[in-house]
Amino acid sequence: EIERSLPTPLSISIYSACQLAASRRWRARIKDVKTAFLQSRKTARKQKLACRQPRDEVLPGMHPEQLLLLETEVYGLVSGPAWWRKSALHTLVNEFRYRVTSYDKCVLTLDSEHNKPGDLTSGITIIEIDDLFEAGDERHIAKMDMLAQRFTFGKVVDVMAFVEGTFYAGRRMKQMSDFSFQVDMD
Numbered sequence: 001e002i003e004r005s006l007p008t009p010l011s012i013s014i015y016s017a018c019q020l021a022a023s024r025r026w027r028a029r030i031k032d033v034k035t036a037f038l039q040s041r042k043t044a045r046k047q048k049l050a051c052r053q054p055r056d057e058v059l060p061g062m063h064p065e066q067l068l069l070l071e072t073e074v075y076g077l078v079s080g081p082a083w084w085r086k087s088a089l090h091t092l093v094n095e096f097r098y099r100v101t102s103y104d105k106c107v108l109t110l111d112s113e114h115n116k117p118g119d120l121t122s123g124i125t126i127i128e129i130d131d132l133f134e135a136g137d138e139r140h141i142a143k144m145d146m147l148a149q150r151f152t153f154g155k156v157v158d159v160m161a162f163v164e165g166t167f168y169a170g171r172r173m174k175q176m177s178d179f180s181f182q183v184d185m186d
Contacts, residue, residue: 006082009106018181021135028135034154128169
């Protein structure tokens with residue numbers, strides 16, 4: 001049985017995260033995980049897959065007829081995106097102690113350090129395939145720095161720093177100097 005689908009964030013979740021960041025005066029960042037599928041955990045397949053080498057180039061140290069054994073799910077397999085999501089969630093939830101919200105499986109929150117009733121969250125992260133929207137306090141920022149040690153990010157954008165905005169989940173987002181957001185689909 002192969003998991004071949006993954007959730008995408010609800011529009012209301014994205015707008016709620018913007019409202020939370022604006023209310024708490026957090027700077028938002030959008031990050032793209034570079035070659036995300038290649039950074040996934042090792043496959044759980046009992047029978048691993050193999051593939052041929054590219055026709056136009058033999059990999060160094062290999063014979064042209066040798067096959068490559070896939071150690072993880074890769075781009076092009078229907079299981080690739082779902083496996084990447086499981087890998088990201090494993091790190092964020094089990095190692096960094098984020099919690100998946102019950103209303104949207106793409107939204108993760110970081111409880112306050114003491115986690116007492118009435119405490120505010122320290123941060124929020126929304127996963128949209130291999131892109132992250134995140135904002136939070138110093139503790140959250142430290143966790144995101146640790147995440148950057150685990151996964152290689154290609155694009156990392158401070159949403160407030162880009163006057164023209166940047167794109168996330170099909171929307172152009174700008175964070176203003178008062179921490180509010182402008183979001184459009186132009």
